[in-house]
Amino acid sequence: MALITDRVTAVAVTDVAALAAGAAIFGTGGGGAVYTTQIVAEAALADNGPVELVTVGDLGPDDLVISMSGIGAPTVGIEMLSSAGQIELLVREAERAAGRPITTLMAAEIGGSNGVGPVGWASRLGLKLLDADGMGRAFPDAAMVAMNVAGVPCDFSVLSDVVGNVSVIKTVDLHWLERHARALTVASGSICLGVHYPLTHETARGAVIEGTVSAAIRVGHALLSSPEPVAAVAAALDGKILLTGKIADLDRRTEGGFARGSVTIAGTGADRDRLQRIELQNENLIVLEDGEVLVSVPDNVTIIDAETGHAITTEMLRYGQRVSVLAWACDPIWRSRRGLELAGPQAFGYDLTYVPFGGGLQ
Structure with a gap:
């Protein structure tokens, strides 16, 4: 990585x-x-x-x-x-x-x-x-x-x-x-x-x-030590903030040992006219906006607190939370043919063709 x-x-x-x-x-x-x-x-x-x-x-x-x-x-x-x-x-x-x-x-x-x-x-x-x-x-x-x-x-x-x-x-x-x-x-x-x-x-x-493990410690130090934690985490991961807003709708249920559903985020400030939906299956898998897939698994999407930069796990999402949507590229192994077969969008039941976020196929 x-x-x-x-x-x-x-x-x-x-x-x-x-x-x-x-x-x-x-x-x-x-x-x-x-x-x-x-x-x-x-x-x-x-x-x-x-x-x-x-x-x-x-x-x-x-x-x-x-x-x-x-x-x-x-x-x-x-x-x-x-x-x-x-x-x-x-x-x-x-x-x-x-x-x-x-x-x-x-x-x-x-x-x-x-x-x-x-x-x-x-x-x-x-x-x-x-x-x-x-x-x-x-x-x-x-x-x-x-x-x-x-x-x-x-x-x-x-x-x-x-x-x-x-x-x-x-x-x-x-x-x-x-x-x-x-x-x-x-x-x-x-x-x-x-x-x-x-x-x-x-x-x-x-x-x-x-x-x-070293990477997680380094990213954590960047988050905890910066006066602008959201930007610091994005920079540490070579990632991108897709949207900043508040949770406007949350559909989450536990079934078959999984937390499943979706979360809708309404943009605020400069993003106030935008709306994104994130599909969940324990993890954040697909980001959609205006019918377009912005990011899909196996690339990474984390919902973070818009002020502190700390991640908000699926089970801790709540209506009205102020959040930012952070995305960054996955490890190259997941962009291999075998990697996509195991963990690409279709492995989770989505009829989507994977398009790499922030870079081409390896």
Whole structure:
């Protein structure tokens, strides 16, 4: 990703606020609200110290990486928090399935709470954290990961809920994993924690989106330190503010473990004669204005507070909020033929031809 330049080698408690702010931006509306996860991660780092942040090139033959995330509806995740023993249980079951110790955690997605949680989990478990993730943003489907684009198979997944139920899942492909994991998640109240995609130093190379933890921290620092946070975030991402206005209509419902619907934003000030609608499926997927598609998935769209620049996740959208619509280009891996097959507009049920935002196809 072109926006990643400044590498971070360790994540300390003083970095978590910036990480959370940046991960919320990368969440593109999904990944879960960062507030409670930030508090948990800060407490873990305060108790256990900084987490070593390593690159794919730092991994050795004895390292085993596992990706971790929450799965389910973000609207439910606000109220149903994880239990204290869920992380230890997940990793223990993953090590049993892998037949070897796990040394390194990776965020399945850098977006939202799923980009922040692994830092606290790694600190509690005494593990390293990989400066990478599987999406470069947030996506709602287990198949929508860079490892799948690269053709790396997923050997197993482990899912747990707050009650203590644990499921080890081995499926023929990630589309079947999504079906099974989603059904188990809905049965558990629409929120679970999971680990999947064990990776070695050989299989991780070229199969993950590198540098995204460092990038989230850098974007978060830009947001938190600037007197003009909206402009600072757009500049840090090489992105564009599409519209500034207020939420005029909101249609949001939770079904099948997803938050679905649309939000309509009426322009204010210089944009007062404009109206945009954003289609939602956990994440912000399509931006339309006057019948024209301005941005579509897999490119990134985040609704941010028009004053503070902080991201507003799907479940926190409210009528009357003053917002700006921020868009920037996705990682090049998603513009490949395989990437668009997995995470382009048609993968979400939209009969649209993808047109790259801010640049051509790779």
